[in-house]
Amino acid sequence: MTEPRDSATEFAVDLLTEFANLGVRDVVVSPGSRSQALALAAAALEQAGTLQLHVHIDERSAGFVALGLAIESRMPVLVVTTSGSAVANLHPAVLEAFHSAVPLILLTADRPDELRGIGANQATHQVGLFGESTRFVRDVHAPSGAAASGSHGAASPGSGSRELAREAFSAAAGHSSAAGPVQLNLAFRDPLSGPIGELPDVVPDPLPAPVSLTTAVAPAPYTVVIAGHAAGPDAEAVAHALGAPLLAEVTSGARFGRNLVVSYRELLARSDFGGRVRRAIVFGHPTLSREVPALLEREGVEVIVVRSGGEDFNPGRRAAQFVEALAVDEAAVTDAAPAVPGARVWLGEWVAASRAILEQIDTGLPAQRFDPDASRTDDKTAVAEFARAQLEVFRQPVTRAGLVSAVWNATWPHDRLVFAASRLIRDADRTVPGKRVSVHANRGLAGIDGTIATSVGIARASQRTGGSSAAGVTRVVLGDLAALHDVGSLLTSPGESLPRMQLVIGNDRGGTIFDKLEVAATANSTLFDRVLYTPHEVNFAGLAEAYGWEYVRAENRGELDEALTASGGRTIIETPLPR
Template structure:
């Protein structure tokens, strides 16, 4: 049986593989069966890593994690209808954090749209401006030239997803219409050898600014700031305020206790005259207040990954590189270092099991081959306070800073970085929000991944906000804290994870060296 759908799907997937894309994520469905068969053929030939998930929401975040961990576009295959809509949370995060993803969304042919056909909705534009490009591909009919068209589609999707045109990387949608017969066993995608030409990356012309060296300056490194923030701070002798997921919380200029000094409006904090911003800072109000302070100059260094950042609309310069006009007085840096040392000495007492000691223990246990993934809960803000300056890989979904998909994202990161251990530091509600991602695909290699759950029975993150002071305790608990009574031991057992309950520091140390898939229930 000849199936134009199968021929086109095989050519398309083979083209992606020929161009070097290897991570493919699939949720089963009828309309997408040709894509699934082609992906299966490539996986059997060891040309791709194929990950099959039960639901599209979880799959979307796992693909997101894979792309974060590898820098390679992740291909996502879905059937039509609500399957596509379930990708939306992960697509939004990828959009705002500059993560390359390629969405292959199967669809009905044009004649079956808008007439009430089953499992059919308007998938063109369903993600609005959250995708870099949406291409509505008509149903193939077997004409000559469709193989060349498939190769061109793949090359263009890769280039746009990776930002070859100079724009921010991000998700791309190929909406693929298919007519019956929806699949066949031939051609075998693994035996095809399409010709794929990726376009050249656009020429990058950086913009520079030269700053007055006499203004007391700090470097603020938000999410995904990277080593460029460290290099600038150390080049000009400026204190570095680096969030945990910045990729810049290390080196001799890192001031770990910056948030406490800003919260307390220390003398040094009041002397800040300029902030140079990298990445996307999101964690603390005291940091954001710096950017709105009319007495402080704001300079933003562009982040291709995190996109435009100028929340106060006050940036005097938005540039690619920074230099200064004269030598910098390192006395400013020494003052911050001395104050930081005092702040660390006056921090939480040792020996107690609390959020501070939990953060420090996770950082102490993590070395060069390990990774830390932070959920959008109270613990990432505790990490901003307590995590030491250490060159360990730390990830977090800070594009939209949503609670969703933390386990799935971490699983994707672990799958493309199988050396060492991936430790996920998250709250109990963040765990429950993504509990369906605990499903284990036993056909894939075992992962070393620890879900380190700071279990405080609910959303204590809201206790620091205004409504906690104005509402009655009963109302606050119902509307915001939302305590749950889920037995995490039974949850771990149901999904096949090892369960470890932790009630003191010694038990925590032992738990953090466990291997395999482990749920560590830390009672706070």
């Protein structure tokens, strides 16, 4: 005999099961009384193998963990919170998800209608709390009792968990507009939960994915393809088919191939390169340079933007065309070959000039090039000289370019690499060569917050059993302030998975990214340091011990390389950097 369930528990189980039917796999929960039916239902469904539960005591961290899970899995992720300020703590992650078009489904527990607006404990205006940063909001009446006629477009669970789940999933996944966060504000009244009886069967019922309209593009003289954040491999494919230079940011997902131009900043600033561009095709969301927006704002440059799901990237509001997807007209490529004189020369000039610039960049290694046969010679003097030269390499202090170079060299396709919004991501964008690896950063709003938590989500999703990345490592490159801003996300509750992670902290003891601002040259240095550089004396070894992470201090290139290639679980690698 099936044990009867109270209405709150029955509704929670049914709703979560409907999401599982649609393909949702992950649910992130923070503890709370009002949300207990949802939390306990999620735990029961995990035991049944229906969902994977992630528990985080801090809702702010929980939101970013969900963001990372959704980024890696490319599926909506559920986030469960109790009422009151708990909901507001999701706001930073919601903003990033909105501007990056990442699908989140927020299940925010709330007081029932009779406890709203009367000063009841832990009750506030939760419906629409996130303003315009959600794709869909629904206020759902408490599942017990008759559905009162409420405001805010309120719905009753009696209208069907299936319809509610499908509507929220479709909005989050971007089936009718851009993907992003949605909010189901779920009221519960006493009793807030009861025994969980027999669970419903999971019946896969996925929604059909929308089909993007593809626009054909033909070759044209002096074209460049710009790949901003999350552009994806389509940008490289289009650049290759057009024979155009590919100006790809480090988090674009398109930083590879024969057309890649790493030193695009320097070349865009030159009249003989950037000054000759007549057409720019933009994928993703460029955020790492001033030169790209300046190009797109310039008169005489035709701009085609491939929509990325977030806000359209349109500096100067000069884009001539917005398209959902882009492909190169193969017939036009053949027909236009003689009509686009110098196309190969145009590409070759960009690639060659970029390589020449890269060769001048100091990555912390000596400029001397060693004879690969020197270590195998019988000449003892030559062998000793070779050994000394190698030792010199390993003893070199770590520079910013050297740090990102070491991490880049240690990362492979089965790994994941995450950058914080710190100075180091710009160093990487300027220096690291092409390589087809998975790189992420929270560039929707380019905020400093949530980097560690986002990386935890990415690591868990990428290292699930059975995937090609199950044996990989998630490396996180961040400055000391970015690490301190999200230090609470180092905490993992007992019973939660512990993915393989390396937090590589370039510690220059403050926000040296602000030293690059024009005001740094004119402001009072003492005042500047206090309010912008914000120095600190935090002991990262102590933090690592407190949160159960391994700790390594790497003061030179040899120690850094050794730490990056060591096997292990969760390690903080601190590398001191000069201001």
